[in-house]
Amino acid sequence: MSLGPKDIRITDEGNYVHCNLLGDWLLVIGSEKAHFSWGNFWELQTQSISTCKFTLSPSSSWDSSLLLFLFRAKTELQKKGIVADFSALPEKVKKLLSFAEDRMAISSSLSHEVINGSNLWADQIVHSFTQVSTFWGKWLLAVGKLFLGKSFMRFGDLIHTCRDCGASALPIVTLIAFLTGLTMAFVGSVQLEKFNATIYVADLVSLAMVREMGALMVAIVMAGRTGAAFAAELGSMKIREEIDSLRTFGIPAIEFLVLPRTLALLLMTPLLTLYADIVGILGGLTVGSQVMDFSALHYFEQTQSALTNMWEIYSGLFKSLAFGLIIGLVGCYKGMFTGSNSASLGKSVTSSVVVSITLIVVCDAIFEICFSLLGYR
């Protein structure tokens, strides 16, 4: 079936205007031609007319686009004081027209205004500050309740989350830590060669790994992997009103959902960091023994002499504890305060990763400055 373009043939019949609609009035057909003839006729029309009679060619197909045209024509004609006469249109068109007109007449009493919060940036800062500190305070109270044995937290959840963010992260942590150690050894060896001191690669890799890179690399992996997952999981629970339903049972979401997640990260991040330290040193060893021709034993002895003070290792683990807490809290906070649509869920997840990594780097810098000032380095 070939379709004809929408068209209108308008003829002046003396006391009324006859408007014959031709072609197929379907959504998939352009209406430029029809609009042109329609507009043209009324522009040139100078005589006063009382009625405009519409007819539809019997061979025409039609859908809602015909109704739309008739509605618009009627409104336009009304403004000119002309009556639109639809009586000669097919019965089904007339029925649907009057049905739609009835529905349109029931005007909605809904207010168009959307209540918005204050847009003043200072207000927003105060609001988010209050929100963050309330969240932090509630979390501390929840930890307190846990120690008193009155928490709603289920230990099964804690174990389950520990497995998810600890053991399951081992492969990626292995890869990243190994390659970090390897890269540092390569970069260091080139510089140390100038001073004929290549064996100090072992010192460089081991100290950098335990003080800095182990904790930092694990934190970045965890922020991208686990923090984002927390934000997405809690965010979709928020959207589906699961968090509200917990509240109606009197179960605080902070204790039931946030606590196991943050505690799991708090426990797992230092363990993963310790593991990353070892793997990173092995990465350095690979370069030392395979590229620089040191014996493995020699490399290990050198590493051992670099790490005589256990504080070197503890300081890294101490930092990772803080990083784990940051990732857990940021991820859960972003999830808990997601808006009510899927776009805001995406924003929450993105911002949980961005905020976590930023805070981690800032926090790392503060730690290092403090350690230096206090003489621990």
Added chain:
Amino acid sequence: MKPDSIKKSVIEVSDLGLSYGNRTVLQEVSFDVMKGSCLAVMGASGCGKSTLLKGMTGLLKPFNGKVKFEGDSMWGDGQLPHDEVLSKFGVLFQGGALWSSMNLLENISLPLETFSRLNRQEIEDMAAYKLSLVGLSGCEFLYPSELSGGMQKRAGLARALAMDPEILFLDEPSAGLDPINSNQLDELILELKDSLGITFVVVTHELDSIFSISDHSIFLSNQSKTIIDQGKPIDLLKGSRLEEVRDFLGRSSRSNSK
């Protein structure tokens, strides 16, 4: 629409089997949907009504059997159903499934912008017209998250109607609606069926609406995972050979007679 559309089957489902992974939900399902008619899909919760709709709209590939639209198999030789077939469908999902990052006007305009030849102004008018059909005029600029569940459902229906589809699949259209709105929805379905000749496939539990809108109904069962009875709802109420079906349909008249 051509006024003289002859009654013929527009969808033929034959020996259809649907599953999620290893779990078979429906098997050996066969029925026809007549052009311009309204088919009600009934059955207890979890019997596969929504799954059947997924199978018919090309969202779930059947493991067995065929869905034919106007004589052509929906799933061609390839892995995906034909696009031109899908463009003739309108689907209202159970939860409305509105795109949450767009307001209602944009939700309805998107298919019109993509597939129709209307200009910007006409598209906006059309969206406003479709919203008024479902009783939501004045809500054009609201976002889905600002609407109640029932309003989201009606907005979803307005979007399904956007392109004047030949077939509308409605998944529990009146769930979450008050009796007045539910009644208005039935009127709308009858009106569209009558004047635009749209074919409806409706999954519903609303017995009153089943009796008032549907010409034919199929009854799915949890146990046998297939159609256990079909026919005109009123005939099923009176003369179904299965007590389960009579009991299901009888709930409405019983509550009316009290």
